Amino acid sequence: MNTAHLIEFQHTGNELIGMLDIAETGKQIPFEVKRVFWTHSVPNGTIRGKHAHKITEQLLIAVKGKIIVTTEKADGNVEKFELTNSTEGVYLPPNVWHTMAYFDDAVQLVFCSTVYREDDYLRNYEQFKEYYKS
Amino acid sequence: MNTAHLIEFQHTGNELIGMLDIAETGKQIPFEVKRVFWTHSVPNGTIRGKHAHKITEQLLIAVKGKIIVTTEKADGNVEKFELTNSTEGVYLPPNVWHTMAYFDDAVQLVFCSTVYREDDYLRNYEQFKEYYKS
Numbered sequence: 655m656n657t658a659h660l661i662e663f664q665h666t667g668n669e670l671i672g673m674l675d676i677a678e679t680g681k682q683i684p685f686e687v688k689r690v691f692w693t694h695s696v697p698n699g700t701i702r703g704k705h706a707h708k709i710t711e712q713l714l715i716a717v718k719g720k721i722i723v724t725t726e727k728a729d730g731n732v733e734k735f736e737l738t739n740s741t742e743g744v745y746l747p748p749n750v751w752h753t754m755a756y757f758d759d760a761v762q763l764v765f766c767s768t769v770y771r772e773d774d775y776l777r778n779y780e781q782f783k784e785y786y787k788s
Numbered sequence: 789m790n791t792a793h794l795i796e797f798q799h800t801g802n803e804l805i806g807m808l809d810i811a812e813t814g815k816q817i818p819f820e821v822k823r824v825f826w827t828h829s830v831p832n833g834t835i836r837g838k839h840a841h842k843i844t845e846q847l848l849i850a851v852k853g854k855i856i857v858t859t860e861k862a863d864g865n866v867e868k869f870e871l872t873n874s875t876e877g878v879y880l881p882p883n884v885w886h887t888m889a890y891f892d893d894a895v896q897l898v899f900c901s902t903v904y905r906e907d908d909y910l911r912n913y914e915q916f917k918e919y920y921k922s
Contacts, residue, residue, distance in 0.1 A: 672830030672890065678823045678903045687821040689812045692851050692874060692897060696806030717826050717851065717895055740828060756806065761851055761895050763826060769812045 656747045658725040658733055661713060665741045675740050677713070677765075684745065685711050685767035692717075692763050696756040703753040706776040708785070711767040715743035719760030725750040728786030751782050790881045792859040792867055795847060799875045809874050811847070811899075818879065819845050819901035826851075826897050830890040837887040840910040842919070845901040849877035853894030859884040862920030885916050 661684075664676040677683050696702070703723075714723060716737035723735040723744050728751075735744040743763075746752055754762065768774060776782040795818075798810040811817050830836070837857075848857060850871035857869040857878050862885075869878040877897075880886055888896065902908060910916040 667827075667829075669829070670831065671834060671836065672827055674825055674827045676823065676825040676904070679821065680903075683824075687813065687824070689810065690817075690821070690824070690899070691808055691810040692849070693801070693806055693808045694852055694874060695801075695803070697804065700805060702805065715826070717897075718828055740826060763851075763897065765824070769814075770810070 689766040694761045706751045707748040712746040713765040715763040717761040719758035722755040823900040828895045840885045840916045841882040846880040847899040849897040851895040853892035856889040
């Protein structure tokens with residue numbers, strides 16, 4: 655599905671031993687994982703992201719805390735996803751301008767479908783709108 | 789390398805915007821990632837793991853807090869890895885009995901080289917010693 659949407663993970667555990675969430679490629683992760691990054695120690699209210707990708711698909715999870723993900727398509731359609739539970743993540747297709755706002759000492763985990771290439775990034779908003787103009 | 793060892797990740801960020809660590813398959817992750825799981829809300833001092841794998845390779849990271857990973861080979865050789873920094877992880881080959889002790893509200897991230905199969909697990913210590921007896 656080429657739009658941003660929530661994905662539910664497998665979940666196990668309890669309060670006595672801790673919580674565990676699981677994602678497998680080809681199941682909850684709809685692409686081969688080529689890169690993973692994790693973000694932490696982000697000051698409360700910080701907004702990161704502010705870019706789009708030409709090719710890279712991503713799956714973004716708030717393992718702890720709260721992350722508000724805002725996506726915008728080139729046609730102006732805006733969606734918000736409030737991640738407060740590590741049992742779900744948001745799939746980001748490569749055609750959305752996205753920002754993430756971090757709260758409550760959030761820990762972010764992101765799976766990517768590509769290795770890093772700077773020329774995959776659209777870091778300028780006008781450039782993004784222009785790139786996807788059709 | 790078929791022994792447990794530390795792996796260093798790429799690292800970027802600062803106190804103003806937060807910290808970000810990066811791992812790519814074929815670089816810091818020495819296998820294709822087929823499964824990922826993340827563990828959190830683990831009571832302080834809890835010990836998890838207590839099994840070995842027949843095939844699965846893993847890369848284990850303490851994204852937050854402290855995790856003490858203890859590995860034991862079938863020949864009795866024991867190693868300890870104290871993970872307190874998200875810029876490094878411990879590679880676990882499939883032939884080690886491993887336990888993880890969680891401290892300081894630890895968040896654990898684990899990459900696996902296989903999808904889940906219960907018959908890949910050696911969950912009994914004697915069975916583990918027997919399996920790798922040569």
